[in-house]
């Protein structure tokens with residue numbers, strides 16, 4: 367009987383853990399300690415905070431290096447049309463070096479409690495996007511982070527290629543807000559990651575996702591009222607520049 371009770375309690379506790387909304391630090395936890403978006407320090411701060419995830423943006427340079435930068439510009443340079451050396455020579459606003467995907471993965475591997483949420487940016491041709499997808503998947507595998515990375519993209523082609531070339535169980539969420547949950551499910555995606563405005567206009571999608579087994583992520587939720595709305599709706603992930611406020615509202 368005692369065993370049974372313990373088991374039942376464990377089940378209840380684990381359900382509660384899984385049911386709670388998780389925090390994803392948008393471009394890392396950058397709003398702290400002189401950090402900046404998409405920097406290595408922002409990833410470290412998200413890890414130190416114990417965030418569920420740390421989001422970052424990946425672009426390919428003209429000479430084929432995968433870098434962590436939002437783009438399309440880095441200072442005066444178009445990132446996808448500029449060589450890596452030129453981009454690297456220009457520091458981030460706080461003096462940190464512009465990180466490569468490899469450097470980011472190396473840091474991610476130091477604390478896999480925080481997932482790396484990789485946003486793959488649109489590139490100018492489908493074949494380039496396919497190459498970017500394949501190279502990112504290979505890099506993640508090389509760092510043994512296959513189970514510690516989730517993927518998001520605005521471009522349907524990118525999501526489709528992730529599903530096609532990624533390992534079984536890969537997590538892929540579509541960002542653009544234009545597809546129904548059912549459609550995303552049919553395409554093999556594992557979730558939607560939609561703008562807060564889109565979600566508030568289509569709150570029925572949250573239940574539809576739950577029924578379909580899809581993960582609901584919402585971006586970029588910084589306003590305390592909107593954070594509360596997301597928590598009340600029991601979305602799975604909140605992507606935010608303000609992880610401290612989300613934690614506060616979650617009682618963490």
Ligand code: MG
Nearest residue numbers: 421422423485
């Ligand atoms: Mg992003």
